[in-house]
Amino acid sequence: xxxxxxxxxxxxxxxxxxxxxxxxxxxxxxxxxxxxxxxxxxxxxxxxxxxxxxxxxxxxxxxxxxxxxxxxxxxxxxxxxxxxxxxxxxxxxxxxxxxxxxxxxxxxxxxxxxxxxxxxxxxxxxxxxxxxxxxxxxxxxxxxxxxxxxxxxxxxxxxxxxxxxxxxxxxxxxxxxxxxxxxxxxxxxxxxxxxxxxxxxxxxxxx
Amino acid sequence: xxxxxxxxxxxxxxxxxxxxxxxxxxxxxxxxxxxxxxxxxxxxxxxxxxxxxxxxxxxxxxxxxxxxxxxxxxxxxxxxxxxxxxxxxxxxxxxxxxxxxxxxxxxxxxxxxxxxxxxxxxxxxxxxxxxxxxxxxxxxxxxxxxxxxxxxxxxxxxxxxxxxxxxxxxxxxxxxxxxxxxxxxxxxxxxxxxxxxxxxxxxxxxxxxxxxxxxxxxxxxxxxxxxxxxxxxxxxxxxxxxxxxxxxxxxxxxxxxxxxxxxxxxxxxxxxxxxxxxxxxxxxxxxxxxxxxxx
Numbered sequence: 001x002x003x004x005x006x007x008x009x010x011x012x013x014x015x016x017x018x019x020x021x022x023x024x025x026x027x028x029x030x031x032x033x034x035x036x037x038x039x040x041x042x043x044x045x046x047x048x049x050x051x052x053x054x055x056x057x058x059x060x061x062x063x064x065x066x067x068x069x070x071x072x073x074x075x076x077x078x079x080x081x082x083x084x085x086x087x088x089x090x091x092x093x094x095x096x097x098x099x100x101x102x103x104x105x106x107x108x109x110x111x112x113x114x115x116x117x118x119x120x121x122x123x124x125x126x127x128x129x130x131x132x133x134x135x136x137x138x139x140x141x142x143x144x145x146x147x148x149x150x151x152x153x154x155x156x157x158x159x160x161x162x163x164x165x166x167x168x169x170x171x172x173x174x175x176x177x178x179x180x181x182x183x184x185x186x187x188x189x190x191x192x193x194x195x196x197x198x199x200x201x202x203x204x205x206x207x
Numbered sequence: 208x209x210x211x212x213x214x215x216x217x218x219x220x221x222x223x224x225x226x227x228x229x230x231x232x233x234x235x236x237x238x239x240x241x242x243x244x245x246x247x248x249x250x251x252x253x254x255x256x257x258x259x260x261x262x263x264x265x266x267x268x269x270x271x272x273x274x275x276x277x278x279x280x281x282x283x284x285x286x287x288x289x290x291x292x293x294x295x296x297x298x299x300x301x302x303x304x305x306x307x308x309x310x311x312x313x314x315x316x317x318x319x320x321x322x323x324x325x326x327x328x329x330x331x332x333x334x335x336x337x338x339x340x341x342x343x344x345x346x347x348x349x350x351x352x353x354x355x356x357x358x359x360x361x362x363x364x365x366x367x368x369x370x371x372x373x374x375x376x377x378x379x380x381x382x383x384x385x386x387x388x389x390x391x392x393x394x395x396x397x398x399x400x401x402x403x404x405x406x407x408x409x410x411x412x413x414x415x416x417x418x419x420x421x422x423x424x425x426x427x428x429x430x431x432x433x434x435x436x437x438x439x440x441x442x443x444x445x446x447x448x449x450x451x452x453x454x455x456x457x458x459x460x461x462x463x464x465x466x467x468x469x470x471x472x473x474x475x476x477x478x479x480x481x482x483x484x485x486x487x488x489x490x491x492x493x494x495x496x497x498x499x500x501x502x
Contacts, residue, residue, distance in 0.1 A: 019246060021246075021249065034317065073270070074270060074271065074308065075270050075308075076266075076267050076270045076272075076305050076307075076308045077305075078305045088266050088267065088270075088305045089261075089266055089267035089268075089269065089270035089305075089308070090270055091269055091270050091271075093271065093351075093352065094351075094352040094355065094395050096395060117352070117394070117395070117397070117453065118352070118393065118394050118395035118453075118454060119393075119394070119395075119454065137453065137455075139250050139253040139254060139257075139453060140269075140352065140394075140397040140453060140484070141254065141257070141268060141269040141350075141397050141484060141485060141486040142253050142254060142256075142257040142269075143257065143261075143266075143267055143268060143269045143270040144257055144260045144261040144264060144266040144267065144268065145253060145256055145257040145260055146257075147266070147270075148260070161317075161319075162309065162312065162317075162318070162319025162321070163308065163309050163319065163321075164270075164308060164309070164310070164319070165319070176253065178246055178249070178455070180455075188454075188455065188456070189393065189394075189454060191456075192393065192394075192449070192450060192451075192454055192455075192456050193393060195449060195456075196390055196393070196448040196449055196450050197390065199447055199448050199449060200386060200387070200390045200448060201370075201371050203386055203444050203447065203448075204370075204371035204372050204383055204386065204387075205371045207379060
């Protein structure tokens with residue numbers, strides 16, 4: 001398994017191709033449905049006025065996301081009362097829900113890697129080619145195992161979104177993923193979708 | 208009335224952290240069918256390692272602990288109002304102990320209640336009075352990823368154009384729409400999955416039954432020979448699709464299919480598909496003679 005450190009350079013990103021297993025180390029940020037909607041509406045499309053600590057969080061996120069990685073994950077976190085946070089279970093969530101937002105977020109913040117499960121669509125694949133960036137597939141449901149690669153929770157933003165939707169800044173070591181969408185326009189998900197559709201049509205034609 | 212809060216807390220812990228043996232056995236068979244060195248095989252190895260680790264450390268198998276769904280079958284004399292309060296207390300404590308993720312979100316404000324309670328439907332609790340002396344509580348934790356790829360079809364159903372998906376009101380039609388649902392799900396429901404299928408009912412009862420049928424043991428055989436044959440055929444054909452673990456491509460997309468049927472209205476013919484992820488978390492507690500046992 002190839003070791004890759006975060007932040008990730010464009011050269012390393014371009015060298016990653018579909019099917020390659022990767023062990024990620026460094027600092028990444030979790031973000032899912034509420035976070036993506038918030039980022040796009042407040043800072044990219046500007047359809048919503050910044051409120052509360054929005055601008056402060058934005059400034060803090062920018063250096064973390066530049067060359068960085070977003071992880072689609074709503075973790076189980078211990079230590080909520082003492083704020084000595086620890087990830088107990090932290091597998092990926094389904095990424096396709098972020099499809100309307102992901103490309104814009106990648107371009108705006110210069111995000112290089114998106115981790116999730118189930119893959120993403122054409123808009124994100126186009127952003128991966130432009131950025132350049134990659135989509136990295138973690139194993140859905142492997143939550144206890146993945147949580148063990150989270151060495152420290154550095155801080156959390158937007159905890160008012162709720163524990164699963166908050167943006168957790170975490171330091172990981174050898175976080176296991178597989179490249180399933182690369183910067184060269186290749187998508188494992190599109191390929192499997194197409195192959196399985198051909199089989200489906202054959203099966204449907206049978207009685 | 209006895210207080211079952213603590214035994215129910217243990218039931219939740221077991222469900223969230225300790226995958227049932229029939230499911231683990233099916234996942235092992237699935238691993239053996241995947242090519243050595245393939246991404247699919249790697250995914251199955253990771254899944255089984257995670258199952259072991261979660262059991263050893265009492266940590267959630269998957270961080271998405273779903274809507275906790277309870278089915279309580281109680282002998283005469285128990286108070287369902289008190290049982291519901293005890294279930295709720297156990298859910299709150301399980302959340303504090305990190306067996307459950309706080310998952311209950313107000314759909315209008317977006318606010319997470321933080322303790323897995325919220326309204327009459329969260330957690331989801333069903334009661335039925337039964338004969339005999341034993342009380343049983345079944346719990347299922349079904350995450351949002353697989354819940355989102357569930358589907359309901361109203362037959363006759365057809366894709367437009369010259370698509371081969373033309374499903375009529377018979378088992379042949381049922382087969383076609385279930386295959387369509389598996390294809391649409393791709394890897395997003397955390398394949399290899401288990402299919403719960405309900406034929407008939409109204410929209411509500413049909414979806415509910417498609418989940419209830421998932422309480423059946425994985426290795427049982429449907430007592431209705433026609434449905435037993437369809438279950439076997441659907442599992443085989445779903446695997447021919449080649450979607451594979453996590454949608455990486457591979458031999459195992461589905462490890463089992465469970466079908467039930469409900470009476471329907473003359474005008475309606477619904478087919479509901481509940482897709483259960485590989486992290487098929489369901490457990491039963493039996494309370495008899497003042498002591499709990501778990502399956």
